[in-house]
Amino acid sequence: MQLLKDRIMKDGTVRPGNILKVDSFLNHQMDIDLFNEIGKEFYRRFADCPITKIITVEASGIGIACITAQYFHVPVIFAKKSLTLNLDGDLYTTKVDSFTHKKTYNVVLSKKFLTPEDHVLLIDDFLANGCALQGLIDIVQKAGAVLEGAGIVIEKGFQDGGRRIRDMGVRLESLCIIDTMTEDALTFR
Amino acid sequence: MQLLKDRIMKDGTVRPGNILKVDSFLNHQMDIDLFNEIGKEFYRRFADCPITKIITVEASGIGIACITAQYFHVPVIFAKKSLTLNLDGDLYTTKVDSFTHKKTYNVVLSKKFLTPEDHVLLIDDFLANGCALQGLIDIVQKAGAVLEGAGIVIEKGFQDGGRRIRDMGVRLESLCIIDTMTEDALTFR
Numbered sequence: 001m002q003l004l005k006d007r008i009m010k011d012g013t014v015r016p017g018n019i020l021k022v023d024s025f026l027n028h029q030m031d032i033d034l035f036n037e038i039g040k041e042f043y044r045r046f047a048d049c050p051i052t053k054i055i056t057v058e059a060s061g062i063g064i065a066c067i068t069a070q071y072f073h074v075p076v077i078f079a080k081k082s083l084t085l086n087l088d089g090d091l092y093t094t095k096v097d098s099f100t101h102k103k104t105y106n107v108v109l110s111k112k113f114l115t116p117e118d119h120v121l122l123i124d125d126f127l128a129n130g131c132a133l134q135g136l137i138d139i140v141q142k143a144g145a146v147l148e149g150a151g152i153v154i155e156k157g158f159q160d161g162g163r164r165i166r167d168m169g170v171r172l173e174s175l176c177i178i179d180t181m182t183e184d185a186l187t188f189r
Numbered sequence: 190m191q192l193l194k195d196r197i198m199k200d201g202t203v204r205p206g207n208i209l210k211v212d213s214f215l216n217h218q219m220d221i222d223l224f225n226e227i228g229k230e231f232y233r234r235f236a237d238c239p240i241t242k243i244i245t246v247e248a249s250g251i252g253i254a255c256i257t258a259q260y261f262h263v264p265v266i267f268a269k270k271s272l273t274l275n276l277d278g279d280l281y282t283t284k285v286d287s288f289t290h291k292k293t294y295n296v297v298l299s300k301k302f303l304t305p306e307d308h309v310l311l312i313d314d315f316l317a318n319g320c321a322l323q324g325l326i327d328i329v330q331k332a333g334a335v336l337e338g339a340g341i342v343i344e345k346g347f348q349d350g351g352r353r354i355r356d357m358g359v360r361l362e363s364l365c366i367i368d369t370m371t372e373d374a375l376t377f378r
Binding site for chain 2: 023024025028029030031032033035036058059062063065066067069070073074075076077078080109110112113
């Protein structure tokens with residue numbers, strides 16, 4: 001998606017530790033006009049799928065998921081992060097290792113909102129090692145729902161999350177894939 | 190806002206401890222068509238204000254803020270919750286006591302996104318004791334920005350947050366105010 005690549009080149013900055021800062025338009029301050037273009041593009045790519053629910057995980061995926069949902073005319077569910085394991089039987093729960101925050105947390109979603117009749121599109125802002133996305137896939141599988149695919153805004157192609165998710169047979173659409181990234185240069189696939 | 194009151198009466202449930210569960214349409218699963226009506230109503234109420242930024246706090250305010258921002262044509266910033274105090278000088282920081290989660294956390298927002306030129310509308314899903322909203326007001330004041338007002342979806346009128354915020358002179362618009370709430374009955378102001 002050229003508009004997105006242009007914006008990353010213009011406003012993104014690379015920090016030590018393979019961190020791409022895009023907090024001026026994607027995951028702290030949010031450019032809603034750009035989100036609408038992102039939403040349209042996800043719809044274009046998944047228009048052939050009978051999506052009934054969009055699922056994301058808090059917090060930075062929520063805005064993109066909500067704007068995108070307008071094009072699919074479906075509800076959004078955001079899975080919640082919890083450090084404590086809630087043993088409430090009404091929740092789907094999965095464990096996610098966060099490399100960014102150096103801890104393991106539980107991701108939970110109420111069972112009543114996801115059933116085998118649902119066709120799910122997962123949405124998130126970033127894909128790096130893929131742990132968060134694998135957690136959401138695990139929840140969709142536990143619910144017996146149909147996973148139609150996953151839409152990612154920025155995939156770090158030099159980390160192995162994308163490969164692992166695609167190897168699972170998941171239809172993964174990343175709007176841009178970064179192949180190399182240093183403080184001086186950034187290349188897209 | 191009648192549509193919202195009707196939806197609360199239809200799908201909301203009251204749990205012990207003054208908890209109103211609206212997770213089927215507002216803050217876990219999110220009804221985006223309803224969010225659009227909420228966004229239009231916030232725009233109708235604040236159309237006379239020269240809003241330049243909408244600010245909310247993660248996580249459940251983000252979706253409402255993003256959908257609402259489409260009517261104002263402005264960016265959204267979501268303040269982040271952090272249990273550790275980041276001493277980065279580039280952040281506005283304020284302390285918030287969470288009664289729901291029984292802990293104190295820091296709410297942070299990058300200084301580069303909020304300046305004295307900004308006119309801010311705060312958006313959140315719930316107002317009860319008002320601690321989260323007061324934290325956001327504190328950040329706006331630290332930035333020297335103009336606080337145009339705050340838009341709340343559901344105010345618990347039997348807790349004192351709304352009164353305290355209004356007593357500060359803040360223009361507070363709640364789309365519905367719950368005056369009394371038991372497991373059998375719920376009344377709106």
